[in-house]
Amino acid sequence: MSVFQVELKKVVDDSYEIEIGYQLENRLIEDLKNGLVGKIKKFAVITDSTVKELYADHIVTLLQEAGYQAREFVFTAGETSKTRKTKEEVEDAMLEAGFRRDCCIIAVGGGVVTDLSGFLAGTYGRGVPFINYATTLLAAADASVGGKTAVDTPLATNLIGLFNQPEKVYLDIAAWKTLPxxxxxxxxxxxxxxxxxxxxxxxxxxxxxxxxxxxxxxxxxxxxxxxxxxxxxxxxxxxxxxxxxxxxxxxxxxxxxxxxxxxxxxxxxxxxxxxxxxxxxxxxxxxxxxxxxxxxxxxxxxxxxxxxxxxxxxxxxxxxxxxxxxxxxxxxxxxxxxxxxxxxxxxxxxxxxxxxxxxxxxxxxxxxxxx
Amino acid sequence: MSVFQVELKKVVDDSYEIEIGYQLENRLIEDLKNGLVGKIKKFAVITDSTVKELYADHIVTLLQEAGYQAREFVFTAGETSKTRKTKEEVEDAMLEAGFRRDCCIIAVGGGVVTDLSGFLAGTYGRGVPFINYATTLLAAADASVGGKTAVDTPLATNLIGLFNQPEKVYLDIAAWKTLPxxxxxxxxxxxxxxxxxxxxxxxxxxxxxxxxxxxxxxxxxxxxxxxxxxxxxxxxxxxxxxxxxxxxxxxxxxxxxxxxxxxxxxxxxxxxxxxxxxxxxxxxxxxxxxxxxxxxxxxxxxxxxxxxxxxxxxxxxxxxxxxxxxxxxxxxxxxxxxxxxxxxxxxxxxxxxxxxxxxxxxxxxxxxxxx
The missing domain is CATH 1.20.1090.10 (Dehydroquinate synthase-like - alpha domain)
Incomplete structure (x- = not known):
C-alpha cells in the first residue's frame, strides 16, 4: 500500500464590483474595453423573452458595434423556466453556435436569468466567466451578493447549482421602471x-x-x-x-x-x-x-x-x-x-x-x- | 452612480490523498470512522451496472454495518451513460430518497462513474463532498489527478462539467483483475x-x-x-x-x-x-x-x-x-x-x-x- 499526496492549497480571489446606476449599458462596454474579462472577444448574452427586447437586444448591438462577437440566447420568461432542461437547451444552442471555453456569458434580466446563467457559466467548459446585468429590484436585493446560482427540480427548489461569483454586477435602476x-x-x-x-x-x-x-x-x-x-x-x-x-x-x-x-x-x-x-x-x-x-x-x-x-x-x-x-x-x-x-x-x-x-x-x- | 466592492479573497485547501493498494474497502470505512468527511453519516454510493455487484454492493454493506446510512444509485455501464440525462436521473433518485446537503457521495467504478459522480457532487446542494473508489487502470492513470469532472453532450465530449476535487481517492488494484x-x-x-x-x-x-x-x-x-x-x-x-x-x-x-x-x-x-x-x-x-x-x-x-x-x-x-x-x-x-x-x-x-x-x-x- 502506498499513499500519494495531492497538494492543492491556494489563494483564490473572487472579488468583484457591483455598479449601481441609471442606464449602465455603455458602462458595460467601456469595462469590457478596459479588460474586465481579459482578452475575451466572444459573448453569449443570456436573457428571457421579456427582457430580450427591453434590454438584451440593445446590449448585443452595442457589443457588436464595439467589435465583439455576440449572440443572444433567449428562454421563456418565468420561474418555471429555471430548470435543468432550460440550462441544457441554452448549452446546446451555445455549442451549436460554436461557443467553447473562450467565451464570457452576460446574463441580462432578473433573478431567474442570473441564477440560471451563473450556474450555466460555472459548468460550461468547466467554467467560463460571467457578468450579471440585473434589471429587477429583486435581483438587486437578492441575487447580486452571495454567489448562489441554481435551478429548480420537481422535488426541490434551488437544490441543483453552484456557488459561483460573477466578474461584475450592474444594477440598472432605469430598468425597474419597465417592471410591472x-x-x-x-x-x-x-x-x-x-x-x-x-x-x-x-x-x-x-x-x-x-x-x-x-x-x-x-x-x-x-x-x-x-x-x-x-x-x-x-x-x-x-x-x-x-x-x-x-x-x-x-x-x-x-x-x-x-x-x-x-x-x-x-x-x-x-x-x-x-x-x-x-x-x-x-x-x-x-x-x-x-x-x-x-x-x-x-x-x-x-x-x-x-x-x-x-x-x-x-x-x-x-x-x-x-x-x-x-x-x-x-x-x-x-x-x-x-x-x-x-x-x-x-x-x-x-x-x-x-x-x-x-x-x-x-x-x-x-x-x-x-x- | 455608485460602486459596491465585494471582497472575496481567501485561501482554499483542496488537498487530498490517493491511496494505492489491494482491496481497500475496509480502509475506506476506517477513514470515514476517523473523520474523513467530518460528521457526515449519510452516503450515496454511485456506480454502474457492471461494478455494482463486483464492488459497490459490498461497500454499501460495509457502510451499513459500520452504522452509516447508505444507498446505492446505479446507472447503465458504458461511455454512453456519461450524459446530463444520467446525472439528472441520479439527482432525482437522490432527492426522492431524501438526500439533501448533509450527504457525501462515494463513486465506485471507472472513469465514467468518477467523472459523472464528481460533477454531480459539485452541483448537488451547491456542492457536497465526494470520494472516488476507482476500480480501473484508466481511472488510476487519468481520473485521479486534475479534478476534471464532466459529462458528454451530443455536440461535445467533456464540455459540460466542473473542476472539483475529491476528499480522497482509492485506487484498488485488486479490482483490475475483474476488468476484461x-x-x-x-x-x-x-x-x-x-x-x-x-x-x-x-x-x-x-x-x-x-x-x-x-x-x-x-x-x-x-x-x-x-x-x-x-x-x-x-x-x-x-x-x-x-x-x-x-x-x-x-x-x-x-x-x-x-x-x-x-x-x-x-x-x-x-x-x-x-x-x-x-x-x-x-x-x-x-x-x-x-x-x-x-x-x-x-x-x-x-x-x-x-x-x-x-x-x-x-x-x-x-x-x-x-x-x-x-x-x-x-x-x-x-x-x-x-x-x-x-x-x-x-x-x-x-x-x-x-x-x-x-x-x-x-x-x-x-x-x-x-x-
Missing amino acids: QRQLSSGMAETIKHACMADKEMFEFLEKHMEDIFAGDREACEYIAKKNCQIKYAVVMKDEKEQGLREILNLGHTVGRAIETVSDYRLLHGEALSIGMVAMTELAHRLGYMTEEEKTAVKNLLEKAKLPVEIPEYIDREALVKKLYTDKKVRDGKLRFVVEKGIGGIVEFEEGVFATPVEEAVARDIIMKMK | QRQLSSGMAETIKHACMADKEMFEFLEKHMEDIFAGDREACEYIAKKNCQIKYAVVMKDEKEQGLREILNLGHTVGRAIETVSDYRLLHGEALSIGMVAMTELAHRLGYMTEEEKTAVKNLLEKAKLPVEIPEYIDREALVKKLYTDKKVRDGKLRFVVEKGIGGIVEFEEGVFATPVEEAVARDIIMKMK
Missing part, C-alpha cells in the same frame, strides 16, 4: 426583509420614500439598491459556509415558501414572503421581542409597498401548516424560526444560533388566527 | 502515453513488466499506479489553468479522438489513442525528434499491451483527416500537435509552448502511409 408594479412590489418584499432584520435607518427611509422608489426616483432607488448589497454582504461574508448567521436571510421564508407552494404559485415569491413576514412579527411579539407598535409598523410598510398582508381565502391553512415541514431549517423533525428583535435586529438565541425551535401548536395558532 | 482484457489494455494506453511523454524509466519498466501487470502482480501494479499519479500531478500542478503545459497530456489524442469518432466508437478510447500515438512517433521522427529505433520501441510496447497499432481497414482515412479539425488544440483553423522528444520527453517549441502547427498535407501523408 406587481413585480416591483414582489422585489420590495426582500428589501423590506433586509431592513427588518438589519437596518432601522433603512426601514425609516422606506417608510418615507416608498412612493419615490415606485416613481423611479434615482437617488432613492440607488440608496436602497446599495443598502441591500451592504446588508446581504455583511451577512454572507460572516458566514460563507452557511453555518448559522445566513439563516437570518430566511426571515419570513418558512411561512412564505409554504404559502407560495400551497397557492400553487398564484402568489409571487415576494407576495408570499410578505404574508410570511406578518406571521413572523406575531411570533416575535408572542416571544416578547416585538411591541404591538413595531408589528403595526412592519405591516404598514408592507401595505405601502402594495404587498398582501393577509392569507388569501383560497389557501388551505391546514395544508399550509403541514407544508412548513419542508423548510430547510427543520431539524430532527422540529420547526425552527428566525425571530426579529424589534425593527432592524434579529434574536441570537445562543452564540451563532439564529433560529429557534417552535412548537407546531404555536405556529398553527398564529396561522389560524391571522387574517 | 480489452479494458485493461485500453487503460494501459494512457499509462504508456505518460511514460512516453515524461518518464523513460517507467517506459523501461513497462517493457520489462507488462506481463506481470496483466497478471495482476501487486508490486508492478502499484508501481505504475503511483507513477501515473506522479506524472499527471507534476503536469497539472505546473499548469492549473490549462495555459500550455497541460497540452502535453494530449499527446496522441488529436488523431486518437478522431479515429475513435470515425470508428463510431467501435474502438475503445485507449485503442484509438494507441493508433494515435503510433502516428505521433512518425511525426516526431519526420521533425527530427525521434529515431527509427525509438519509434519501434513505442510500437512494440503498445503491441505488448495488446493494443492496435494500425488503422483498421473500415476507417475512412479522408474522413479521419477532416475530423482532426475538431481537436481543441486547433487554433485559427490550423492543426496543432504535441511532439515527443525521444522517449520520456516532449518538445518545448517556445517557452511554455508545447504544441506546434503542422500542415494538413503532412498530417494527411502520415495517416495515408500508416499501415
Whole structure:
C-alpha cells in the first residue's frame, strides 16, 4: 500500500464590483474595453423573452458595434423556466453556435436569468466567466451578493447549482421602471426583509420614500439598491459556509415558501414572503421581542409597498401548516424560526444560533388566527 | 452612480490523498470512522451496472454495518451513460430518497462513474463532498489527478462539467483483475502515453513488466499506479489553468479522438489513442525528434499491451483527416500537435509552448502511409 499526496492549497480571489446606476449599458462596454474579462472577444448574452427586447437586444448591438462577437440566447420568461432542461437547451444552442471555453456569458434580466446563467457559466467548459446585468429590484436585493446560482427540480427548489461569483454586477435602476408594479412590489418584499432584520435607518427611509422608489426616483432607488448589497454582504461574508448567521436571510421564508407552494404559485415569491413576514412579527411579539407598535409598523410598510398582508381565502391553512415541514431549517423533525428583535435586529438565541425551535401548536395558532 | 466592492479573497485547501493498494474497502470505512468527511453519516454510493455487484454492493454493506446510512444509485455501464440525462436521473433518485446537503457521495467504478459522480457532487446542494473508489487502470492513470469532472453532450465530449476535487481517492488494484482484457489494455494506453511523454524509466519498466501487470502482480501494479499519479500531478500542478503545459497530456489524442469518432466508437478510447500515438512517433521522427529505433520501441510496447497499432481497414482515412479539425488544440483553423522528444520527453517549441502547427498535407501523408 502506498499513499500519494495531492497538494492543492491556494489563494483564490473572487472579488468583484457591483455598479449601481441609471442606464449602465455603455458602462458595460467601456469595462469590457478596459479588460474586465481579459482578452475575451466572444459573448453569449443570456436573457428571457421579456427582457430580450427591453434590454438584451440593445446590449448585443452595442457589443457588436464595439467589435465583439455576440449572440443572444433567449428562454421563456418565468420561474418555471429555471430548470435543468432550460440550462441544457441554452448549452446546446451555445455549442451549436460554436461557443467553447473562450467565451464570457452576460446574463441580462432578473433573478431567474442570473441564477440560471451563473450556474450555466460555472459548468460550461468547466467554467467560463460571467457578468450579471440585473434589471429587477429583486435581483438587486437578492441575487447580486452571495454567489448562489441554481435551478429548480420537481422535488426541490434551488437544490441543483453552484456557488459561483460573477466578474461584475450592474444594477440598472432605469430598468425597474419597465417592471410591472406587481413585480416591483414582489422585489420590495426582500428589501423590506433586509431592513427588518438589519437596518432601522433603512426601514425609516422606506417608510418615507416608498412612493419615490415606485416613481423611479434615482437617488432613492440607488440608496436602497446599495443598502441591500451592504446588508446581504455583511451577512454572507460572516458566514460563507452557511453555518448559522445566513439563516437570518430566511426571515419570513418558512411561512412564505409554504404559502407560495400551497397557492400553487398564484402568489409571487415576494407576495408570499410578505404574508410570511406578518406571521413572523406575531411570533416575535408572542416571544416578547416585538411591541404591538413595531408589528403595526412592519405591516404598514408592507401595505405601502402594495404587498398582501393577509392569507388569501383560497389557501388551505391546514395544508399550509403541514407544508412548513419542508423548510430547510427543520431539524430532527422540529420547526425552527428566525425571530426579529424589534425593527432592524434579529434574536441570537445562543452564540451563532439564529433560529429557534417552535412548537407546531404555536405556529398553527398564529396561522389560524391571522387574517 | 455608485460602486459596491465585494471582497472575496481567501485561501482554499483542496488537498487530498490517493491511496494505492489491494482491496481497500475496509480502509475506506476506517477513514470515514476517523473523520474523513467530518460528521457526515449519510452516503450515496454511485456506480454502474457492471461494478455494482463486483464492488459497490459490498461497500454499501460495509457502510451499513459500520452504522452509516447508505444507498446505492446505479446507472447503465458504458461511455454512453456519461450524459446530463444520467446525472439528472441520479439527482432525482437522490432527492426522492431524501438526500439533501448533509450527504457525501462515494463513486465506485471507472472513469465514467468518477467523472459523472464528481460533477454531480459539485452541483448537488451547491456542492457536497465526494470520494472516488476507482476500480480501473484508466481511472488510476487519468481520473485521479486534475479534478476534471464532466459529462458528454451530443455536440461535445467533456464540455459540460466542473473542476472539483475529491476528499480522497482509492485506487484498488485488486479490482483490475475483474476488468476484461480489452479494458485493461485500453487503460494501459494512457499509462504508456505518460511514460512516453515524461518518464523513460517507467517506459523501461513497462517493457520489462507488462506481463506481470496483466497478471495482476501487486508490486508492478502499484508501481505504475503511483507513477501515473506522479506524472499527471507534476503536469497539472505546473499548469492549473490549462495555459500550455497541460497540452502535453494530449499527446496522441488529436488523431486518437478522431479515429475513435470515425470508428463510431467501435474502438475503445485507449485503442484509438494507441493508433494515435503510433502516428505521433512518425511525426516526431519526420521533425527530427525521434529515431527509427525509438519509434519501434513505442510500437512494440503498445503491441505488448495488446493494443492496435494500425488503422483498421473500415476507417475512412479522408474522413479521419477532416475530423482532426475538431481537436481543441486547433487554433485559427490550423492543426496543432504535441511532439515527443525521444522517449520520456516532449518538445518545448517556445517557452511554455508545447504544441506546434503542422500542415494538413503532412498530417494527411502520415495517416495515408500508416499501415
